[in-house]
Amino acid sequence: xxxxxxNALAAAWLxxxxxxxxxxxxxxxxxxxxxxxxxxSEHLTxxxxxxxxxxxxxSGVKYVENAQHIPLGAGVxxxxxxxxxxxxxxxxxxxxxxxxxTTITENNxxxxxxxxxxxxxxxxxxxxxxxxxxxxxxxxxxxxxxxxDPVWLAAVPEPQRISRARLVAQVDKYYSGMQGNDPRGxxxxxxxxxxxxxxxxxxxxxxxxxxYGHSNDTSFASLSCEAQFQTGFLGFVTRIRxxxxxxxxxxxQAVFAIASLDHxxxxxxxxxxxxxxSPIPAxxxxxxxxxxxxxxxxxxxxxxxxxxxxxxxxxGMRSAFDSKNSNSAASQFPRPGNSTSLTTPSxxxxxxxxxxxxxxxxxxxxxxxxxSLPLARNIRYSENGQFLGLDDGLWLTLSNVSIPDVDEYxxxxxxxxxxxAGYWGLVKELTTPGVLSLRVQVDKDGKITEIEAINVRAExxxxxxxxxxxxxxxxxxEWEGGELGRLGGxxxxxxxxxxxxxxNATALAKVAAAYFDGLERHSSKRVPFAAGCVRRDNGALQGxxxxxxxxxxxxxxxxxxxxSTTAVRDRRVLVADRDKGVVLAVVMVDFPATTKGGRLxxxxxxxxxxxxVPQLIKIDHGGAISRVEAMIxxxxxxxxxxxxxxxxxxxxx
Ligand SMILES: *[C@@H]1O[C@H](CO)[C@@H](O)[C@H](O)[C@H]1NC(C)=O
Ligand SMILES: *[C@@H]1O[C@H](CO)[C@@H](O)[C@H](O)[C@H]1NC(C)=O
Ligand SMILES: *[C@@H]1O[C@H](CO)[C@@H](O)[C@H](O)[C@H]1NC(C)=O
Ligand SMILES: *[C@@H]1O[C@H](CO)[C@@H](O)[C@H](O)[C@H]1NC(C)=O
Ligand SMILES: *[C@@H]1O[C@H](CO)[C@@H](O)[C@H](O)[C@H]1NC(C)=O
Ligand SMILES: *[C@@H]1O[C@H](CO)[C@@H](O)[C@H](O)[C@H]1NC(C)=O
Ligand SMILES: *[C@@H]1O[C@H](CO)[C@@H](O)[C@H](O)[C@H]1NC(C)=O
Ligand SMILES: *[C@@H]1O[C@H](CO)[C@@H](O)[C@H](O)[C@H]1NC(C)=O
Ligand SMILES: *[C@@H]1O[C@H](CO)[C@@H](O)[C@H](O)[C@H]1NC(C)=O
Ligand SMILES: *[C@@H]1O[C@H](CO)[C@@H](O)[C@H](O)[C@H]1NC(C)=O
Ligand SMILES: *[C@@H]1O[C@H](CO)[C@@H](O)[C@H](O)[C@H]1NC(C)=O
Numbered sequence: 001x002x003x004x005x006x007n008a009l010a011a012a013w014l015x016x017x018x019x020x021x022x023x024x025x026x027x028x029x030x031x032x033x034x035x036x037x038x039x040x041s042e043h044l045t046x047x048x049x050x051x052x053x054x055x056x057x058x059s060g061v062k063y064v065e066n067a068q069h070i071p072l073g074a075g076v077x078x079x080x081x082x083x084x085x086x087x088x089x090x091x092x093x094x095x096x097x098x099x100x101x102t103t104i105t106e107n108n109x110x111x112x113x114x115x116x117x118x119x120x121x122x123x124x125x126x127x128x129x130x131x132x133x134x135x136x137x138x139x140x141x142x143x144x145x146x147x148x149d150p151v152w153l154a155a156v157p158e159p160q161r162i163s164r165a166r167l168v169a170q171v172d173k174y175y176s177g178m179q180g181n182d183p184r185g186x187x188x189x190x191x192x193x194x195x196x197x198x199x200x201x202x203x204x205x206x207x208x209x210x211x212y213g214h215s216n217d218t219s220f221a222s223l224s225c226e227a228q229f230q231t232g233f234l235g236f237v238t239r240i241r242x243x244x245x246x247x248x249x250x251x252x253q254a255v256f257a258i259a260s261l262d263h264x265x266x267x268x269x270x271x272x273x274x275x276x277x278s279p280i281p282a283x284x285x286x287x288x289x290x291x292x293x294x295x296x297x298x299x300x301x302x303x304x305x306x307x308x309x310x311x312x313x314x315x316g317m318r319s320a321f322d323s324k325n326s327n328s329a330a331s332q333f334p335r336p337g338n339s340t341s342l343t344t345p346s347x348x349x350x351x352x353x354x355x356x357x358x359x360x361x362x363x364x365x366x367x368x369x370x371x372s373l374p375l376a377r378n379i380r381y382s383e384n385g386q387f388l389g390l391d392d393g394l395w396l397t398l399s400n401v402s403i404p405d406v407d408e409y410x411x412x413x414x415x416x417x418x419x420x421a422g423y424w425g426l427v428k429e430l431t432t433p434g435v436l437s438l439r440v441q442v443d444k445d446g447k448i449t450e451i452e453a454i455n456v457r458a459e460x461x462x463x464x465x466x467x468x469x470x471x472x473x474x475x476x477x478e479w480e481g482g483e484l485g486r487l488g489g490x491x492x493x494x495x496x497x498x499x500x501x502x503x504n505a506t507a508l509a510k511v512a513a514a515y516f517d518g519l520e521r522h523s524s525k526r527v528p529f530a531a532g533c534v535r536r537d538n539g540a541l542q543g544x545x546x547x548x549x550x551x552x553x554x555x556x557x558x559x560x561x562x563x564s565t566t567a568v569r570d571r572r573v574l575v576a577d578r579d580k581g582v583v584l585a586v587v588m589v590d591f592p593a594t595t596k597g598g599r600l601x602x603x604x605x606x607x608x609x610x611x612x613v614p615q616l617i618k619i620d621h622g623g624a625i626s627r628v629e630a631m632i633x634x635x636x637x638x639x640x641x642x643x644x645x646x647x648x649x650x651x652x653x
Pocket of ligand 11: 553563564
């Protein structure tokens with residue numbers, strides 16, 4: 001069974017991945033340094049011209065932007081503006097790969113732009129992997145620098161070079177040292193004069209008294225690379241996985257690497273750098289994954305210069321390309337609690353049992369113990385669209401749940417025809433409030449085969465201690481953890497009042513489909529809305545506008561769900577509860593930021609985005625929609641759910 005799932009994942013990944021990572025490539029690449037640098041120039045010129053057709057690509061070229069596979073020409077392509085002066089290029093003729101750190105503008109806002117290209121021996125580009133770090137301050141600083149520190153660019157005399165394998169091994173020590181950052185570790189792999197840039201800011205040997213990262217610490221950045229690691233300060237990075245050493249520039253003794261930095265939220269304090277330890281900044285209070293593209297220059301066999309930038313991804317986001325050294329969240333999946341969990345007795349689950357099931361799962365999460373659940377051997381767990389183990393994510397961080405029929409903002413749903421159960425309610429992850437939607441699927445014997453969680457967390461957009469800075473743009477309506485009121489009798493209770501209805505799960509799903517069609521078309525035509533239907537997004541009613549009015553573009557639109565959104569895709573009905581007349585569903589809504597239509601967002605917010613929108617759709621006995629409750633979660637543009645990717649199995653790409 002496990003093998004079968006792994007095969008399914010492998011099949012899905014095959015569509016997107018051929019290992020580009022550090023492998024001693026046997027390919028006799030024709031493209032030398034000048035040729036590779038030329039490809040970077042061609043790429044950037046094509047980008048600024050919004051014209052990918054200009055590029056010499058293979059027919060199956062893969063395009064990835066902030067870890068999402070999207071069509072070449074989508075994402076940043078339509079909105080890229082002028083190219084910056086700063087251009088730091090790393091070339092690896094042996095593997096035919098080249099990478100660059102540079103700046104561009106997006107809708108006129110500066111951004112740091114990193115890109116890796118893979119050239120085939122015939123000179124055609126087969127992979128383009130870009131990272132946009134939307135930190136305009138950083139991009140402006142890079143432009144002030146204009147050029148990389150010259151130590152990066154000089155050819156190192158051959159006798160002073162170390163081998164490819166050793167370059168990679170030394171860099172790998174950096175990641176291993178940062179992961180869980182043990183203050184007693186051996187950090188002698190740093191050169192004494194090592195310095196690091198983060199978004200063009202020097203964050204070592206720097207005596208400005210500036211705070212470091214999201215913390216209030218003003219001492220950390222004054223330390224050397226080695227002394228920083230010796231504090232254990234970076235231990236909030238709990239895992240660095242999918243490390244790919246994509247460009248090994250032997251001549252310049254530099255490595256350009258790509259890795260996923262996981263922060264599982266369990267580290268609660270920052271150790272003392274200067275007297276007192278402090279609480280973990282709010283940003284790292286919940287599980288986060290950051291994509292890091294990072295360059296290293298070695299002197300001898302020590303790390304001498306480091307240049308890095310990050311972009312925010314959903315926690316556990318699988319790597320866009322396979323890697324030799326994966327240690328990935330998904331590669332360890334499935335990972336049930338342990339063997340005892342597989343022997344917990346089960347019996348067929350009827351509607352009563354289904355109604356109680358979400359709370360059983362949530363209680364197991366609160367207890368950090370999946371063993372009390374009747375898990376099927378092939379149990380799959382996903383969080384915000386990524387597969388995780390049952391000892392990760394919410395299984396480490398859930399701290400409080402609202403109880404249906406007891407607390408104000410909680411309800412559960414069931415569909416015995418498909419043996420699914422659902423939950424929607426206010427929860428806490430450690431100290432951060434969230435609105436959690438949950439789907440639990442059982443098999444004929446009552447064993448749980450699938451658990452799907454989506455948690456829209458409160459974000460704090462302003463001031464220090466904020467949780468969204470350069471990592472993701474703010475939404476026009478953020479939910480900052482405020483009151484959501486009563487979810488309302490419509491969604492709560494046992495549905496007695498609705499007994500006897502002829503609605504069934506299929507009919508309900510049809511109504512939901514009509515709703516999503518309307519959302520995609522920006523037209524309420526053929527969408528059965530009841531008079532008086534209202535929709536809330538992130539807890540906010542946008543003026544006194546009906547559901548139909550909102551869909552048609554009257555009144556204010558919240559959250560980018562305006563007429564500038566395009567596809568409403570990856571539509572998943574999680575549970576269709578016929579007794580309550582409620583569909584719990586999730587969709588991905590693309591906002592390509594091409595700024596057609598009303599501009600509800602400020603300039604810095606106009607970046608390509610995908611909104612993951614879990615929602616409750618209440619459908620009355622006549623089949624009309626009377627209420628919609630939606631939460632909006634920001635995702636990188638083109639985000640797809642892992643469940644959708646599983647569906648690719650056997651279908652080709
Ligand atoms: C270290 O802490 C002390 C007292 O809190 C403070 O006066 C000093 O400026 C700090 N040093 C640095 C480098 O932040
Ligand atoms: C940093 O300082 C601000 C202002 O004093 C405070 O509100 C915030 O909680 C502090 N953050 C951390 C992580 O200690
Ligand atoms: C399974 O978990 C239980 C409870 O945590 C523990 O007592 C038991 O040793 C674990 N078994 C295995 C094989 O890990
Ligand atoms: C479901 O099964 C339980 C125990 O087997 C039983 O007590 C309950 O009445 C059943 N509920 C329904 C709705 O059939
Ligand atoms: C986890 O749950 C199982 C089954 O309910 C129980 O036997 C075990 O003791 C629990 N483990 C811990 C660490 O509480
Ligand atoms: C979470 O982080 C803690 C602290 O680093 C670590 O011990 C634990 O193994 C991590 N768990 C997962 C699933 O990453
Ligand atoms: C959840 O929060 C409420 C009130 O804030 C508290 O009374 C309750 O004990 C909490 N439950 C858990 C499981 O922590
Ligand atoms: C369903 O809810 C109604 C009203 O809240 C209550 O009177 C009734 O007892 C409930 N029925 C069941 C089976 O829980
Ligand atoms: C569901 O209801 C629709 C119409 O309300 C009906 O046509 C269909 O046959 C029903 N399906 C099932 C499985 O009962
Ligand atoms: C909202 O609109 C309805 C009719 O369109 C009206 O009856 C109601 O008073 C309005 N409510 C508010 C708060 O403006
Ligand atoms: C989108 O809506 C705005 C007003 O909200 C309107 O001015 C614009 O014409 C609409 N665009 C399209 C393509 O419908």
